[in-house]
Each structure stands twice: as structure tokens, then as C-alpha cells.
Amino acid sequence: MTITRRNVLLGATAVAALAPIASRAQTSEVVIGVLYPLSGASAQQGVDAQKAYEAALDVINKNHEFDLPMAKGEGLSGLGGAKIRLIYADHQGDPQKGRAEAERLITQEKVCAIVGTYQSSVAVTVSQTCERYQIPFLSADNSSPSLHTRGLKFFFRAAPHDEMFTRAMFDFYDALKKKGTKIDTLALFHEDTIFGTDSANAQIKLAKERGYKIVADIKYRSNTPSLSAEVQQLKVANADVLMPSSYTTDGILLVKTMAELGYKPNAIVAQAAGFSEKALYDAVGDKLEGVITRGSFSLDLAAKRPMVGAINALFKEKSGKDLNDNTSREFMALIVLADAINRAKSTDGEKIRTALAATEIPGEQTIMPWKRVKFDEMGQNNDADPVLLQYRGGKFVTISPPQGAVAEPVWPMK
Amino acid sequence: MTAQTIIQSLASGLLMGLLYGLIAVGLALIFGLMDVVNFAHGEFLMIAMYATFFLFAFFAIDPLLSAPLVAAALFVFGAVAYLLIVRFAVRAKANAGMVQIFSTFGLAIVMRGLAQYFFTPDYRSVTHSWLGGKTVSIGGIFLPEPQLIGAAVAIAAFGGLYFFINRTDFGRALEATREDAGAVALVGIDKNRVFALGWGLGAALVGLAGAIMSIFFYIYPDVGASFALIAYVTVALGGFGSVFGAFAGGIIVGLVEASTALLLPPSLKAVGIYAVYLLVVFVRPRGLFGSM
Numbered sequence: 129m130t131i132t133r134r135n136v137l138l139g140a141t142a143v144a145a146l147a148p149i150a151s152r153a154q155t156s157e158v159v160i161g162v163l164y165p166l167s168g169a170s171a172q173q174g175v176d177a178q179k180a181y182e183a184a185l186d187v188i189n190k191n192h193e194f195d196l197p198m199a200k201g202e203g204l205s206g207l208g209g210a211k212i213r214l215i216y217a218d219h220q221g222d223p224q225k226g227r228a229e230a231e232r233l234i235t236q237e238k239v240c241a242i243v244g245t246y247q248s249s250v251a252v253t254v255s256q257t258c259e260r261y262q263i264p265f266l267s268a269d270n271s272s273p274s275l276h277t278r279g280l281k282f283f284f285r286a287a288p289h290d291e292m293f294t295r296a297m298f299d300f301y302d303a304l305k306k307k308g309t310k311i312d313t314l315a316l317f318h319e320d321t322i323f324g325t326d327s328a329n330a331q332i333k334l335a336k337e338r339g340y341k342i343v344a345d346i347k348y349r350s351n352t353p354s355l356s357a358e359v360q361q362l363k364v365a366n367a368d369v370l371m372p373s374s375y376t377t378d379g380i381l382l383v384k385t386m387a388e389l390g391y392k393p394n395a396i397v398a399q400a401a402g403f404s405e406k407a408l409y410d411a412v413g414d415k416l417e418g419v420i421t422r423g424s425f426s427l428d429l430a431a432k433r434p435m436v437g438a439i440n441a442l443f444k445e446k447s448g449k450d451l452n453d454n455t456s457r458e459f460m461a462l463i464v465l466a467d468a469i470n471r472a473k474s475t476d477g478e479k480i481r482t483a484l485a486a487t488e489i490p491g492e493q494t495i496m497p498w499k500r501v502k503f504d505e506m507g508q509n510n511d512a513d514p515v516l517l518q519y520r521g522g523k524f525v526t527i528s529p530p531q532g533a534v535a536e537p538v539w540p541m542k
Numbered sequence: 543m544t545a546q547t548i549i550q551s552l553a554s555g556l557l558m559g560l561l562y563g564l565i566a567v568g569l570a571l572i573f574g575l576m577d578v579v580n581f582a583h584g585e586f587l588m589i590a591m592y593a594t595f596f597l598f599a600f601f602a603i604d605p606l607l608s609a610p611l612v613a614a615a616l617f618v619f620g621a622v623a624y625l626l627i628v629r630f631a632v633r634a635k636a637n638a639g640m641v642q643i644f645s646t647f648g649l650a651i652v653m654r655g656l657a658q659y660f661f662t663p664d665y666r667s668v669t670h671s672w673l674g675g676k677t678v679s680i681g682g683i684f685l686p687e688p689q690l691i692g693a694a695v696a697i698a699a700f701g702g703l704y705f706f707i708n709r710t711d712f713g714r715a716l717e718a719t720r721e722d723a724g725a726v727a728l729v730g731i732d733k734n735r736v737f738a739l740g741w742g743l744g745a746a747l748v749g750l751a752g753a754i755m756s757i758f759f760y761i762y763p764d765v766g767a768s769f770a771l772i773a774y775v776t777v778a779l780g781g782f783g784s785v786f787g788a789f790a791g792g793i794i795v796g797l798v799e800a801s802t803a804l805l806l807p808p809s810l811k812a813v814g815i816y817a818v819y820l821l822v823v824f825v826r827p828r829g830l831f832g833s834m
Contacts (some may be wrong), residue, residue, distance in 0.1 A: 167654075169665030169764050227794075320809040347809040356554035357803030359812065365548060376665055380760040387675040388686035388758065389550075411667030411760060415675070491809050 157213045158204060158475055160465065161233035163226060163244035163254055166218035169351050169377055172407060173246045173454060174218070177269075179215055179447035179457035181243075184462035186442065188212055188434050195493055197467035206470040212462075215239060219250050226250035230257040240475035241266060246454070248272035249321040255283045262477040264468075264484055268461030269454045271400075272326040276508040282477070284484050284507040286464050286498075287457045288514045290373075290399060293422040294330040296505075296514040297397050298338050300528045300537075301369070309539055315344040315367035315393075317358070317382065319374055324350075326398045327373035343367045343408040351377055355385045363391040370395070376402035383412040396420065397516075404453035409519065412439040418541025419519045425456035426515050428534045429497055432442050436495045451495070460494055464501055497532050548681050551800045559690040559796015564696035564751040565769055566776035566788040567703065568744035574783030575720050575740040578628060579644050582650035583773055584766025586745050588651065590616050590752025592661060592759045598668045598756075605671050606691065609753035613746040620745025621738040623649065628741065629734060650766075657763035666761040674757050679701025688757040695754055699747055700789050706743075707785070716740060721785075775819050790831060794818065 129498070162181055164174035175443040186192075189211045191200040203338040215237050219226035226245060233239045234257070234410050242262045243249045251270040258265035259280045265405050267275060271293065276285055311329040318324030328345065335342050346363035348358045359382065362370060372381060379402030398421040409416065427450060430437035431534055440451045442461065451459065464487060469475065472483035489501040491511075499511035516528040518537055527537040569583045580586075590612050597608040631645035632638065633706025668674065673687040707713040719726045719736040727733055759765070772795060780791025795815050822830060 166766075167658060167663070169767075171658060171763070172665060175663055207668070252783050272813060346805055349809045349812060352767050352800070352811075353772065354554070356558065357551050357800050358808045359555070360547060360550050361808070364544075377760055377762070380665060380667060384675070384758055388677050388689075389554075389684045390677060407665040411665060411669065414669070 161239035161242040165221040168220040180458035182442040204470040205234040206473040223253040227253040230254045288512040313367040317372040320348040373399040555800025559793040560693040560696040563789040563792020568747035570788035572744040580609040583645040584770025585653040588766040594756040612753040613749040616749025617742040617746040621742035624741035664816040692754040781829030784831040787831030
């Protein structure tokens with residue numbers, strides 16, 4: 129055969145067309161971007177998250193006997209045993225840095241998906257960036273309801289959002305009221321980014337629907353040097369329940385300031401965040417006996433599902449801490465994502481997206497009290513049942529919903 | 543809004559304001575002495591808080607007792623920072639202003655990074671100190687003891703500083719160097735020693751503030767940032783270079799912050815501070831008590 133220009137071109141095209149497939153088949157690693165605050169005011173959450181992802185990576189990349197997707201066998205079987213590699217980036221809690229880092233992860237580091245981000249305000253910009261590049265974004269621990277209602281195709285969240293959490297709180301109030309406990313007035317205390325704002329909106333809406341009176345709605349500036357004025361207003365309102373939505377720093381300052389200004393609320397029901405962090409209890413735990421927080425995780429589950437205890441031990445070895453509301457969700461996020469990539473048998477964004485949309489993981493194959501992981505058309509898992517936890521004697525016990533509770537609630541708190 | 547609410551807010555604002563003043567005085571002192579803004583001022587506060595925390599965690603020394611130790615340690619730290627870094631930055635032939643900014647700004651970033659590396663980003667807290675969580679109640683007005691002590695320390699430190707500057711030889715040398723650094727060299731005063739002393743004093747004052755604050759505030763590598771910003775505003779409001787101005791500025795900032803939180807939604811309380819600041823800068827660009 130004579131070599132014509134036409135043949136050369138055809139051959140080149142064929143080689144070019146085959147090349148990506150060949151390299152894809154040989155993919156020995158799958159790169160995923162992990163975006164967290166690793167410095168700045170929330171660095172502690174980012175560093176803890178890293179440990180949670182390392183634990184999940186261990187489960188995925190090494191052979192374990194847990195009844196979790198991806199645990200058995202090494203790496204992703206659907207991609208010839210490819211291992212997952214994580215690239216961490218620091219957004220410092222700043223939405224603009226989050227956007228820039230997401231862009232860098234996608235264009236420079238060629239990640240095939242991103243997980244993150246702790247702060248919902250950062251998840252807003254990161255998920256938009258991912259949408260533009262058609263790369264799936266798995267929100268591990270962001271709870272703002274408005275995140276999944278923006279019509280993004282590449283946004284997924286396996287965990288509950290704050291409307292679901294808030295509903296659990298009001299179900300709990302209703303149940304207590306039925307038994308004769310006096311709960312009429314609520315005081316909201318929330319920080320001023322999307323997390324606090326969305327949380328308060330959900331609380332206001334449900335309070336109206338179910339006939340509770342909001343006697344104080346205090347929106348404060350996050351990382352403020354002083355909360356005296358804010359606490360003063362809470363004290364004057366003296367509601368039956370104080371409902372804070374605060375990150376750790378503000379949570380510590382809130383509790384310290386309450387003690388200083390002689391304000392002892394009847395009950396605190398917190399929207400997790402700072403109130404699920406060990407650091408907060410190390411600092412002011414003695415003033416929080418009986419505080420209630422919502423959660424998506426409970427170590428009590430280990431009694432029913434021994435795997436939860438084993439994974440907690442794996443995490444504790446790396447971090448020195450027990451899994452909590454945030455780290456458990458982060459752990460599960462990587463498992464869910466790895467499962468989808470495995471089924472997609474590809475690192476192509478669109479294919480992973482399709483696989484994520486088809487996800488169906490039964491609750492028993494997670495470390496959470498969820499019914500299952502199945503995303504609706506907006507990428508939200510509506511079967512992620514929240515729990516309410518009460519802090520007693522230095523640890524959390526599950527008090528609601530009734531099917532998951534191991535103890536009766538103590539009300540009012542001490 | 544009851545009278546009690548108003549009095550409580552103003553009292554809280556005043557106590558906080560005295561602390562803001564104590565933090566800002568060191569900044570004003572250094573600026574007044576040699577026209578250098580210490581951008582690592584917040585990080586000085588941060589290491590003072592960590593020092594207090596570690597003395598408490600390892601040796602169970604109450605912050606009230608360790609405050610003088612921490613202040614002394616910060617004095618040395620401040621003087622060394624001047625001798626090792628700032629001394630060379632101010633000598634820069636080209637772009638001296640920029641070099642000064644970057645040297646102290648760089649110092650801030652390095653200190654923050656080292657703190658995160660060595661101390662981890664975890665939030666620390668001094669639990670169970672003598673005054674922690676204690677509060678005095680007068681007619682329904684709550685005055686937290688840590689802040690009361692902080693206010694007393696602030697007033698005493700300011701008095702001491704005032705005495706030191708106006709009544710001692712070193713103070714007079716400080717004042718003279720402030721007025722004309724070139725001329726004092728002619729009469730045999732070692733300019734570098736005076737500057738080092740100024741940096742030491744400035745750091746010691748913010749060290750005192752850090753020690754007291756660790757009783758009621760949480761501690762982490764970035765803790766200085768939110769206070770440093772207020773300190774810069776306080777210094778600018780009170781008047782650049784005026785130690786008295788910084789102190790008065792602190793009180794004004796504390797009171798304005800508290801009253802804004804009372805009148806507007808608390809998330810806007812910083813607006814009041816910056817509004818007053820802008821107003822002062824418009825009407826009197828050198829600040830309320832500025833002399834330059």
C-alpha cells in the first residue's frame with residue numbers, strides 16, 4: 129500500500145481517537161479534589177476532614193471486610209483496580225478562594241470530581257464552577273437547603289439539609305409538647321453567612337407552620353470579638369428553647385458569654401456545626417450538660433451495626449477523635465463517590481454524573497442512620513434521616529427519632 | 543428596650559473597649575516612635591494567648607499569675623523582632639515604606655503558619671481559671687470578672703506607660719527619639735536601643751491583653767486577625783502616634799460597637815465602628831488626639 133497523505137491523516141486520526149481509550153484503560157489512579165478550609169478560622173474542621181478522607185481512602189484502596197461499597201478488594205474494580213488519589217486544596221472559608229481552587233483542581237490537576245467544603249457559602253461557588261466544567265461536586269457536609277434547589281446538574285448531596293434537620297427538631301418539640309412539656313417560644317441565634325441564614329429561614333418557616341412563637345431572631349457577624357450585646361438580647365427574650373446555628377469559634381464565645389452574663393437557657397437545640405465539634409466541648413462542655421444538637425451520625429449505631437465502631441476506630445487511630453456529625457458525612461461522601469466512579473468505569477465527568485444519579489445504597493451499607501442513599505433529580509438524598517443527640521456525662525446519646533433513640537430526653541437541660 | 547438593657551450594653555461595651563484600648567496602645571506606641579505599622583500586632587496577641595494557655599495547661603498557672611510572665615516574654619520577643627527584622631527593613635534604601643509593610647506582614651504570616659504547624663488549628667481554651675465564668679452582678683447588671691480585671695489591668699498599664707514615658711530617663715529618650723531620631727544620635731543616645739525598647743514595650747502591652755483575654759476567649763492560630771483590624775481602626779480613630787488617643791479610641795470603639803448592636807441587627811455592629819471612623823477621618827484626618 130502506498131502511503132498517501134489521506135492514509136496518514138486517517139491513521140493519525142485513528143491513533144488520536146484510540147489514545148484516550150488506551151490511556152483510560154490503563155488508568156492506575158483516579159484523582160479527586162478535596163476542598164476544605166485548611167488555614168484560617170475553620171482550619172480545624174479542614175484538618176479533621178482530611179483524616180476522615182484518609183480513613184475512607186484506606187477503606188477503598190485497601191482490602192477490608194466492611195459491608196460498605198468499595199470496601200472489599202483493593203481499589204476500583206470497574207477501572208482495573210485503579211487507586212484513588214486525593215488532592216487537597218485550601219479555601220480558607222472564602223467563597224472566592226474556593227472558586228479559584230476548584231478551577232485549579234479541575235484545569236491543572238485534572239481531577240474527575242470534587243468533594244467538600246464544610247462552609248455552605250463556599251459550596252455555592254465551588255458547585256457553580258464544577259457545573260461549568262461538567263465535573264461532579266459531592267457536597268459532603270454542607271447543609272444549606274438552597275444549595276440543591278439551584279437546578280445544578282452536577283451537584284449531589286447524600287446527607288440531610290437543614291430543612292430536614294429542622295423538621296426533626298420540630299417533630300421532637302411536638303412530641304414533647306404532647307407529653308405536657310411547655311414549649312411555646314423560640315430564640316434563634318445564627319451567623320450571617322448562607323449556613324446561618326438558611327438555617328434560620330427553615331426554622332422561621334416551620335415555627336410558623338406549627339405554631340411556635342419566635343421571640344428573638346438574632347443574626348450576628350461570624351468570628352466577632354464579642355457577643356455581649358447579642359447574648360444580652362437573648363437573655364431578655366428568655367425563650368423556652370435557644371436554637372443556635374454557629375460554627376465552633378462563635379459557639380465557644382456564645383457559651384462563655386452566656387455564663388458571664390448570667391443567662392441559663394431552659395434548653396438549647398443546636399443546628400450542629402460548632403455544637404458537634406469536640407473542640408467546643410473541650411472548651412465549654414461543663415456548661416453544656418443536656419445540650420441537644422441535630423446530627424446525621426450517632427456512635428450509638430455501633431451497637432446495632434458493629435462496622436460503625438470498627439470504622440470509628442480506624443478514624444480515631446488517624447485523628448485521635450471519635451467520628452462526629454461532620455467527619456462521618458465526609459467519610460461517607462468519598463465512599464459514595466468512589467462507588468459511582470467504579471460503576472461509571474470511567475473518569476469522565478458526565479459518566480460519573482450518570483452513575484451518581486443511579487446510586488442506590490441501602491442504609492445498612494453506610495455508617496449513618498439513613499434509610500438509603502438515592503438522589504432525587506436535584507441531587508439531594510431525601511432518605512437521609514437525621515437524629516437528635518443529647519450531650520450527657522461527656523458524650524452524646526441519641527434521643528430522637530423514636531426508632532433510633534437509646535434514651536429519653538432530659539428536659540430542661542441542667 | 544429597658545434602661546437595664548441599655549446600661550448592660552454600655553457597661554459591656556466599656557469593658558470591651560478598655561481591652562481594645564490596651565491592645566491598640568502597643569501599636570500606637572510603635573507607630574508614634576518610628577512611623578512603622580506593626581502588621582504582626584494581632585499575631586503578637588496570638589502568641590501571648592498561646593503562651594498563657596500552655597502555662598496553664600502544663601503547669602496549671604492561672605492566667606492572672608502568668609500575665610506578668612507573658613508580658614515579659616513578649617517584651618523580649620518584641621525587642622528581638624525589631625533587632626532581627628524591622629531594624630533592617632527601616633534601613634532599606636528603596637521603597638522603604640513597602641519593605642516595612644512586607645517585613646511585618648511577612649512576620650505575621652510566618653507566625654500564623656508556625657502556630658498552625660506546631661499548635662494545630664484546634665481551638666484551645668483556658669478552662670477553670672480563677673475568674674473564668676465568674677461574674678459580678680450589680681442591680682441586675684452583669685459584669686464578668688475577667689473583663690473587669692482586664693479593664694483594671696488596661697487602666698493600670700496605661701497609667702504605668704504614661705508615667706514611664708513622662709517621668710523616666712528612658713521614657714524621655716523614647717520621646718526625644720520620637721521627635722527627632724537623627725538629633726538624639728548626636729547626643730549619644732543609641733537609637734536602636736530605644737527602638738528595641740519601644741518594640742518590647744508595645745509587645746509587652748499586647749502580651750498583657752492576650753493573657754487576660756485567654757480567660758474568656760478561645761485561642762487558635764488566626765485569633766489575632768479579628769482584633770488586629772479593630773486595633774488599626776482604634777489607632778487611626780484616636781490619632782496616629784498618640785498613646786492616649788489609642789486608649790480613648792479603644793473605649794469609643796467598644797461603646798460604639800455595643801450601642802450599634804443595640805440599635806441595629808447585631809450582624810451590622812461593625813458598621814457603627816467604621817461609620818464613626820470615617821466621620822473622624824473626614825473631619826479630622828489626623829485622628830481625635832493625633833498631633834502629626
